[in-house]
Amino acid sequence: YFLMIRPQQQRAKQHQAMLAALKRNDTVVLNSGVIGKVVRAEDKEAALEIATGVTVKAVKGWIADART
Numbered sequence: 001y002f003l004m005i006r007p008q009q010q011r012a013k014q015h016q017a018m019l020a021a022l023k024r025n026d027t028v029v030l031n032s033g034v035i036g037k038v039v040r041a042e043d044k045e046a047a048l049e050i051a052t053g054v055t056v057k058a059v060k061g062w063i064a065d066a067r068t
Contacts, residue, residue, distance in 0.1 A: 018063075018065075018066050019061075019063060021066075022038055022041045022060070022063070022066060023038065024039065024040070024041065025037060025038065026038045026068050027067040027068075028046070028048065028064075028065065028066045028067070029063070029064050029065040029066075029067070030048075030058060030062050030063060030064060031062050031063075031064045032062070034048075034050060036048030036049055036050040036056070036058075037049045041060075044060055045057050045058065045059055045060060046058055046063065
């Protein structure tokens with residue numbers, strides 16, 4: 001339990017906290033490797049600007065890392 005399940009639960013909690021703390025102008029990396037800047041963060045989705053004038057919507061679960 002302590003070697004396998006507990007560390008996985010801690011990583012899941014950290015990921016959920018990171019997603020809840022997303023705000024405008026944070027730089028994020030998606031699971032696919034796409035890097036973008038948060039333009040708008042909603043409950044389950046986030047609008048990301050991946051290039052000048054190009055905005056895409058992504059499910060928050062796809063966000064792997066946030067760089068503030």
